[in-house]
Amino acid sequence: MNEHELQSYARLVLSVGANMQAGQDVTVNAMLEHAPLARALAEEAYAMGARYVDIWYWDPHAKRSRIRHAPNDTLGWTPPWLDARHEYTAEHRSANIGIVGDPEPDLLVEVDPTRAAIDRMPFLASRLTANMSGAVNWTIVPWPTAGWASTAFGEPDVDRLWGYLRAFLRLDQPDPVAAWNEHVERLTTRAAQMNERGFDALHYRRPGTDLTVGLMPDARWSAAEMKTHWGVTFRPNLPTEEIFTAPDRRRADGVIRSTRPLATGGTVVRDLEVSFSGGVVTDVKASTGADIVRGQLEADEGARHLGELALVDGSSPIGKSGVVFFDTLLDENATCHIAYGAGIPTALEDAAALSTEERLARGLNHSKVHTDFMVGSPELEVDGVTRDGDRIPILRDEVWQLGG
Amino acid sequence: MNEHELQSYARLVLSVGANMQAGQDVTVNAMLEHAPLARALAEEAYAMGARYVDIWYWDPHAKRSRIRHAPNDTLGWTPPWLDARHEYTAEHRSANIGIVGDPEPDLLVEVDPTRAAIDRMPFLASRLTANMSGAVNWTIVPWPTAGWASTAFGEPDVDRLWGYLRAFLRLDQPDPVAAWNEHVERLTTRAAQMNERGFDALHYRRPGTDLTVGLMPDARWSAAEMKTHWGVTFRPNLPTEEIFTAPDRRRADGVIRSTRPLATGGTVVRDLEVSFSGGVVTDVKASTGADIVRGQLEADEGARHLGELALVDGSSPIGKSGVVFFDTLLDENATCHIAYGAGIPTALEDAAALSTEERLARGLNHSKVHTDFMVGSPELEVDGVTRDGDRIPILRDEVWQLGG
Numbered sequence: 119m120n121e122h123e124l125q126s127y128a129r130l131v132l133s134v135g136a137n138m139q140a141g142q143d144v145t146v147n148a149m150l151e152h153a154p155l156a157r158a159l160a161e162e163a164y165a166m167g168a169r170y171v172d173i174w175y176w177d178p179h180a181k182r183s184r185i186r187h188a189p190n191d192t193l194g195w196t197p198p199w200l201d202a203r204h205e206y207t208a209e210h211r212s213a214n215i216g217i218v219g220d221p222e223p224d225l226l227v228e229v230d231p232t233r234a235a236i237d238r239m240p241f242l243a244s245r246l247t248a249n250m251s252g253a254v255n256w257t258i259v260p261w262p263t264a265g266w267a268s269t270a271f272g273e274p275d276v277d278r279l280w281g282y283l284r285a286f287l288r289l290d291q292p293d294p295v296a297a298w299n300e301h302v303e304r305l306t307t308r309a310a311q312m313n314e315r316g317f318d319a320l321h322y323r324r325p326g327t328d329l330t331v332g333l334m335p336d337a338r339w340s341a342a343e344m345k346t347h348w349g350v351t352f353r354p355n356l357p358t359e360e361i362f363t364a365p366d367r368r369r370a371d372g373v374i375r376s377t378r379p380l381a382t383g384g385t386v387v388r389d390l391e392v393s394f395s396g397g398v399v400t401d402v403k404a405s406t407g408a409d410i411v412r413g414q415l416e417a418d419e420g421a422r423h424l425g426e427l428a429l430v431d432g433s434s435p436i437g438k439s440g441v442v443f444f445d446t447l448l449d450e451n452a453t454c455h456i457a458y459g460a461g462i463p464t465a466l467e468d469a470a471a472l473s474t475e476e477r478l479a480r481g482l483n484h485s486k487v488h489t490d491f492m493v494g495s496p497e498l499e500v501d502g503v504t505r506d507g508d509r510i511p512i513l514r515d516e517v518w519q520l521g522g
Numbered sequence: 523m524n525e526h527e528l529q530s531y532a533r534l535v536l537s538v539g540a541n542m543q544a545g546q547d548v549t550v551n552a553m554l555e556h557a558p559l560a561r562a563l564a565e566e567a568y569a570m571g572a573r574y575v576d577i578w579y580w581d582p583h584a585k586r587s588r589i590r591h592a593p594n595d596t597l598g599w600t601p602p603w604l605d606a607r608h609e610y611t612a613e614h615r616s617a618n619i620g621i622v623g624d625p626e627p628d629l630l631v632e633v634d635p636t637r638a639a640i641d642r643m644p645f646l647a648s649r650l651t652a653n654m655s656g657a658v659n660w661t662i663v664p665w666p667t668a669g670w671a672s673t674a675f676g677e678p679d680v681d682r683l684w685g686y687l688r689a690f691l692r693l694d695q696p697d698p699v700a701a702w703n704e705h706v707e708r709l710t711t712r713a714a715q716m717n718e719r720g721f722d723a724l725h726y727r728r729p730g731t732d733l734t735v736g737l738m739p740d741a742r743w744s745a746a747e748m749k750t751h752w753g754v755t756f757r758p759n760l761p762t763e764e765i766f767t768a769p770d771r772r773r774a775d776g777v778i779r780s781t782r783p784l785a786t787g788g789t790v791v792r793d794l795e796v797s798f799s800g801g802v803v804t805d806v807k808a809s810t811g812a813d814i815v816r817g818q819l820e821a822d823e824g825a826r827h828l829g830e831l832a833l834v835d836g837s838s839p840i841g842k843s844g845v846v847f848f849d850t851l852l853d854e855n856a857t858c859h860i861a862y863g864a865g866i867p868t869a870l871e872d873a874a875a876l877s878t879e880e881r882l883a884r885g886l887n888h889s890k891v892h893t894d895f896m897v898g899s900p901e902l903e904v905d906g907v908t909r910d911g912d913r914i915p916i917l918r919d920e921v922w923q924l925g926g
Binding site for chain 2: 150153156157160161163164165168169170171172173174175177179180183184186187188189192195197198199200202203206
């Protein structure tokens with residue numbers, strides 16, 4: 119990547135992604151290997167009028183040492199000054215940028231998974247709360263690292279990975295900003311179609327999967343964009359190919375199988391199969407990493423309920439690439455996915471005015487975890503179930519079925 | 523450096539340097555290029571019983587972008603969560619470790635020095651206050667980086683730099699810990715000699731230098747070791763070759779010239795010459811970087827007063843190497859130095875019980891800055907002035923003159 123591409127990417131992240139406003143503080147969460155992008159973001163953010171740019175570099179090697187050696191009853195502790203940092207971003211309406219692209223996805227493979235599941239660093243509840251508060255305009259974006267390229271391709275070919283990312287990010291388009299605006303419009307239209315239909319539930323069906331998930335009567339589908347309660351529209355993920363909502367946390371019955379590996383907390387979870395009854399996870403199976411998922415499900419009561427449903431059709435350039443990237447940001451935009459844990463609050467128009475108890479009473483889940491896993495494939499049939507019990511096809515062979 | 527050397531170094535830092543106690547939190551302040559040592563410290567600290575190890579990586583590139591672009595009236599702002607982090611270390615008696623070895627000493631050469639002087643990051647007053655509080659056992663240690671090696675040698679020869687550091691750190695000794703204990707004993711004896719004499723002032727004299735600095739009647743000289751108010755002895759610098767005290771902030775008259783370059787805040791200050799009258803800096807000259815020093819002296823009222831006097835004789839292996847390392851930790855241990863800004867509180871036995879006002883009334887300086895610069899050379903004559911006005915030679919031709 120040359121200097122010009124890096125600068126273009128940083129500007130795209132700040133304008134199309136976070137939609138940073140002049141005078142805002144900017145928080146960047148990165149790993150050491152993301153420094154080129156973090157530094158470019160700082161330079162461009164200040165040039166665009168940022169007040170202060172705070173880069174925080176997370177080092178998973180310290181986490182590994184902690185899980186190896188620290189007393190068990192200390193592993194759940196998290197530094198209060200990091201909570202203070204995240205609370206600051208909500209109080210002062212910062213722009214938050216997260217960089218992903220794990221340089222060492224297998225770093226925690228050999229540690230005790232039970233102990234690993236207790237240590238929640240660096241995914242603090244306070245960071246999730248800030249991003250979900252509606253006070254912060256935020257975005258999560260990828261950066262190609264050698265370790266990530268090795269995981270995806272079997273060799274540390276960063277240029278090849280960047281070649282894919284550049285296309286997914288539409289940086290290869292003559293006018294990336296215009297290309298993004300057009301793409302977002304298409305996704306937004308699709309979400310509006312779902313909102314017009316007002317389905318009561320979704321039904322997922324393929325070999326090994328038969329799951330019905332209830333929808334809240336007043337829940338909205340969203341796409342690509344979110345809006346702070348003070349009026350700034352931002353794109354929380356670059357790239358993005360999904361439309362999504364929060365389901366009714368009390369209504370999920372059946373079983374669903376993941377269709378792609380899930381990288382979480384340094385461990386790759388493969389062949390995940392999750393069973394639900396009455397909205398609650400009743401069983402978890404996986405060929406690798408099941409304990410990491412089980413550990414996350416123990417985090418709190420809400421962890422065992424669903425927080426997100428997302429639909430992606432076969433036009434996704436990520437899906438079309440045929441590559442499994444072992445990174446949620448990309449893989450979740452390759453195909454349909456669902457998440458256990460925190461419900462997306464923007465699913466309820468008035469969520470910002472509701473207490474946690476009121477949200478729960480409406481069916482919106484609450485948890486300190488939020489983990490997406492991929493369930494889409496050409497075989498997956500997704501139907502909308504109307505309040506009368508009719509079934510309307512939404513996805514068949516990865517083609518969007520609802521008309522305008 | 524091999525894995526074994528790295529591990530030995532980390533253990534030396536934790537045991538001989540910080541003297542970390544089992545159950546303590548450990549704070550590591552590093553730059554990205556220091557990651558190998560930061561990670562080794564995390565691993566060894568946890569193995570030695572640390573409760574939580576918090577690594578904070580500072581990125582000076584973000585600082586450069588800030589100084590280039592951010593509004594002038596925002597440059598003095600510092601993140602409150604970092605103050606919270608430093609305050610936590612004092613409240614909870616953490617062990618703090620700072621890693622030095624600037625990977626890009628000339629990074630800020632082309633920015634506006636007046637604006638650079640307003641931005642105090644990352645040297646927050648709260649960090650200095652925590653370390654000076656007596657609540658924290660702390661140490662500052664070097665790590666060889668390519669950029670530092672280039673500055674010292676004109677080429678990025680990290681192995682050569684590590685060769686020097688290994689010797690200065692006594693890691694080439696059969697038993698580095700025993701070697702350190704012996705060395706510290708020698709320095710401690712020298713400090714005791716100074717305390718027995720109870721000089722009223724020191725007089726520095728060489729071509730271009732003629733400065734008399736008053737000493738507080740009840741001030742102590744220290745060497746190599748400090749002690750927390752809860753009883754843990756630690757070595758605040760590795761390596762260390764100095765004995766030091768805080769002078770009377772009200773008594774400094776004359777002029778003193780630096781004898782080695784001073785690297786501070788990304789700029790190299792050369793040929794510094796500082797004039798004093800009645801304890802206050804009245805003039806600053808330098809062939810490069812004078813504005814950085816002038817900017818620091820504007821930080822607060824105490825910045826213009828002296829906070830430290832340190833004596834180093836010619837037996838220092840750093841001085842004997844003949845290399846200028848362009849890093850205060852090494853260069854200050856090559857030869858005699860003085861510091862403007864915060865007074866070393868351990869100079870007063872009861873400092874922990876005194877308010878800032880009481881310290882000032884005793885003559886102990888208070889400031890948010892503390893900058894050492896080197897004044898020693900074979901030509902430098904240092905005399906102790908007794909309360910009767912007699913002059914006792916302390917250093918001649920870099921040889922220690924006081925007997926046992």
